[in-house]
Amino acid sequence: MSAIPRPALALGLAGLLPFLFGVATLLSPALAEITLRLIGPRFLGPFVLINYGMVILCFMSGVLWGFAARGAAEHRWQGYALSVVPALWAFFFVGGGAVFALNALIAGFLGLLLIDGHFARTGLAPGWWMKLRLLLTAGVVACLALGLALG
Numbered sequence: 568m569s570a571i572p573r574p575a576l577a578l579g580l581a582g583l584l585p586f587l588f589g590v591a592t593l594l595s596p597a598l599a600e601i602t603l604r605l606i607g608p609r610f611l612g613p614f615v616l617i618n619y620g621m622v623i624l625c626f627m628s629g630v631l632w633g634f635a636a637r638g639a640a641e642h643r644w645q646g647y648a649l650s651v652v653p654a655l656w657a658f659f660f661v662g663g664g665a666v667f668a669l670n671a672l673i674a675g676f677l678g679l680l681l682i683d684g685h686f687a688r689t690g691l692a693p694g695w696w697m698k699l700r701l702l703l704t705a706g707v708v709a710c711l712a713l714g715l716a717l718g
Contacts, residue, residue, distance in 0.1 A: 569694040579703050582623065586710035589615035593717040613665040616714040620672040620707070621657045627679055628654035634691040646691065653679045669715045673708055680704045 571579075592599040593612040602610050609618060628650055635646025653675060660671040683700045686692040 571695045571699045575695070575699060579699055580706075583703065583706045583710070585615055585619040586707055589613070589619070590710050590713045590717070593714065613669065613714050613718045616711055617661065617665065617668045617672065620669075620676075620711065621661050623707070624653040624657040624661075624672070624675050624679065628652070631682060631686060634686040637691045638689065646686070646689075649682050649685060652682060665718055666715065669711050669718070673711045673715075676704055676707050676711070 588610070589612055592602055592610070592615070599611055608614060631650035631653070632647065635643060635650045638646045656671070656675045656678065660675070661668045662671075680700060683692065683697060687697045
């Protein structure tokens with residue numbers, strides 16, 4: 568397994584910031600109040616966790632589509648089919664209130680990790696991919712779980 572390239576690591580970690588901010592607004596009533604006044608309710612607690620979680624699941628579908636395109640022509644359709652699962656999961660299962668949505672997102676990100684593993688095992692993802700995905704998924708799932716616990 569090769570080292571994670573610095574730009575990928577830095578940008579991946581930066582992608583955790585909205586999740587961390589959502590948790591921070593649950594932990595700090597003062598931050599929640601300032602956020603509500605300055606930028607509105609959609610950047611508070613569960614709302615930002617759910618909305619951004621959906622965005623990232625859909626983004627990851629696009630990333631996986633790129634891996635699928637690298638596969639052998641006769642098996643490429645399988646990779647394409649797997650790559651749309653996170654976006655479809657977000658569309659069909661994230662909703663129905665904060666508790667249901669946060670649980671669905673946790674399941675979606677854990678399922679995404681399994682799909683990431685498939686692309687890594689087939690050699691379509693870079694050698695460092697799973698190291699990055701494990702780190703980021705741990706951060707995302709921890710934030711979503713805190714959103715459940717604190718919300």
